[in-house]
Amino acid sequence: MTYREALNLALREEMRRDPRVFLIGEEIGLYDGAYKVTQGLLKEFGDRRVVDTPICESGFTGVAVGAAMLGLRPVVEMMTFNFAILALDQIVNSAAKLYYMSGGQYNVPMVIRGPGGPAHQLAAQHSQSMEVYFYHVPGLKVVRPSTPRDAKGLLKSAIRDDNPVIFIESETLYGIKGEVPDDPEFTIPLGQAEIRREGTDVTVFAYMGMMYRALEVAEELAKEGISCEVVDPRTLRPMDIGTMIGSVRKTHRVVVVEAGAGFAGMGSEIAAFVTESAFDDLDAPVERVTGANAPMPYAKNLEQAKTPSKEKIMAAIRRVCNA
C-alpha cells in the first residue's frame, strides 16, 4: 500500500469508528484533495463530514478549534504546511493554549495534517521544513511519519489523541510503498522512536526523506566496516528520549541529519539533550548535517545542494567515527 493510501485508510477507519471525526480544508472533497489523500471520502461520508473550505487558513483552523472545544474531533488539512503559518496564531495561541488557560476545562482534540518538507523544484515558499515552527510550543504534539505503516498507525493515534497534533507528511513520500496492517485497531502510540537499522558504531537520527538517505548511507558504510544504527524519532514532540539515549549509550557517537535549515533546528535540540543526558557516553562531539541556511532555490543543482547529500552525511559519520 502507498503512503497516500495508508493515510486515506486511516482517515476512513477513524471516521467510521467515531462520528465526531470530520475533515475540513481546501479542495479535500469535490476535488478529492490536492494530493489525493482524501480521495473518495466525500463520497463515503458526505459533505457534513468532509467540509470544503474557501482559502482562509486562519479562519477554518479557528473553526476547527471552536468545534473541538465543543467535543468534535476535526482533522484539518493544510494543502501544504507552508500555508499553516497563516493559521499559526490559531495553532499557537488558541489550540495549544486553551487547555492550560482554562485550567483544564477545554481541551482541543484536533489534528492538523498535510505535506511539508522539501519537494521538487517548488522554490522558496512551497518547499520548506515546517516542523520547527510547531515543536517549540508546549501544548502541541508534532509527528513526522516516514513510512506507510507509520503514516497509518500514527495518524490514527493522532486522531484519537485529546490534544492538538501537528502531523506533517511529505509530498515526496506519498507514492512510496510498504507493508501496512489492515486491522482497524492497529495504531502506533505517539512518542515512540523506531530503530530502522541496528548498528554498533554510530547512531544516526533522521526522519522522512533524510531517514531513507541515512539508510542508503548506512548500507554503503557497512562495506567499509562502519556499523550505523539509524533511529527515526517519528514523533518530534513528545520525543522518545529513552530510546534515543539508549542508542547513544550503545554506539557512543551521534550524527543528526535534517532537511531543514540547521540554525535552531531539530539537530540543535537533539545535540543538546544528548549532551545533557549522555555526555560521558560520547566518544565524539555530536555532528549535525542540515539543510543550508538559505531559502529553497528553484534551480535543480542549487536545490540539490540545499539538502544534505549522501556524501555530506557519509563524511560526518566518518568524522565522528575517526574522532
Next chain:
Amino acid sequence: MAQARTIAPAAKVDAELARRLLSQMLLIRRFEERAAEMYALGKIGGFLHLYIGEEAVGVGATSTLRPDDYAISAYREHGHCLAKGADPRRMMAELFGRRDGLSKGKGGSMHLFDKSKNFLGGHAIVGAHLPLAAGAAFAIKYQGGDQVVLCYFGDGAVPQGEFHEAMNLAALWKLPVVYVCENNRYAMGTAIHRALAQTEIWRYAEMYGMAGDAVDGMDVLAVREVVGRAVERCRREQAPTLIEARTYRFRGHSMRDPSAAVYRTKEEVEREKERDPIRLFRARCLKDGTLTEAEVRTIEKEMNDLVDEAVTFADASPEPPLEWLTEDVYKE
C-alpha cells in the same frame, strides 16, 4: 451615522425582568470597581480591562439566551462571564491568580472560562475568537442541536482579517452565531475613524449576505430586543447576524491607561457618562413605577455584598501549588 435602534420610552417593563437586568448590571459595575481597587492594592496584576460603561450590552444580550447557549468573548470579558452566570467569587479568585479561580489561577483576567456555564472564554488576541465562535456554531449544527453562540468583540477586531474570514464562513455555512460588536469607538487609543474605512460596522453584514443591525448599547432593553430577535432567528433558521452595539468605555483601555486623556477629551467622556446605562435604566424603572427606590437600594446592597464576598473569598484562596505549573499542558 445611521440611527441605532432604541426602545420606545413608553413600553412598560416586567418587574421581574427589570430586577434581573438591573441586578446584573450593578453586579458587573461593582465587580469592576472593586477589581480596580484590588489592582491598585497589587492583588491583581498584568492587564486589567474594565467593562464599566458597557454593562447594558453584555446583560441585555445574555438575557436573551438559554443556559445551554454559548458565549465567547475577548479580554474585556468579566461582564460577559458574570452575565452568563459564573460565580463572582471564582472569577475574582482568578483575577487574583489563586487556586480557586475558574482557570485555577492560570488564565487571569483575560482568560476566564466556565465550562459549566458554556462560557467559552476569554481570548486576548484581537480577532482570533471570531472563528472559534463560528466553530462552536459549526459543532452545534453538526450535532443537530438548536443552541446558539453569542460572540462579543470590539471595534478593534473589525479591521482584522479574522473578522472577515469568520463573517464569510458563518454566512456561507449558515452557522447559528450572533456576532455582537461592542463599538466603544476606540481600540486602545485609536478612534474608529482612524481604523476603519467604513465606520458603520453593522454594514459589513450586508457584504456577507447576513442580517445586520445597530443598537444603542447604552439601552439594555434595546439591546435585549435587537439581540433577542437575532437569537430567535438564529435558532429557527440557523442564520448568523452581525449586531453593532454602540457603547462607550468610561475608564481607560486598561489599568495602565488610567487617564485615557491623550486620545479623547474630558468633555467627551463626561458627555458619554451622562448616558450611563445603569443610571438610565434605573431612572426609567423608577419613573414608570416598575421598581421602587427601596427595591433599587436593596438590589444595590445585595450586589455590593456579593462582590465583597467575592473579594474575601479570593483573598482567602491559596496560591496555586507549584506542581500546577506543568499540569494541564497536555490532556492525558
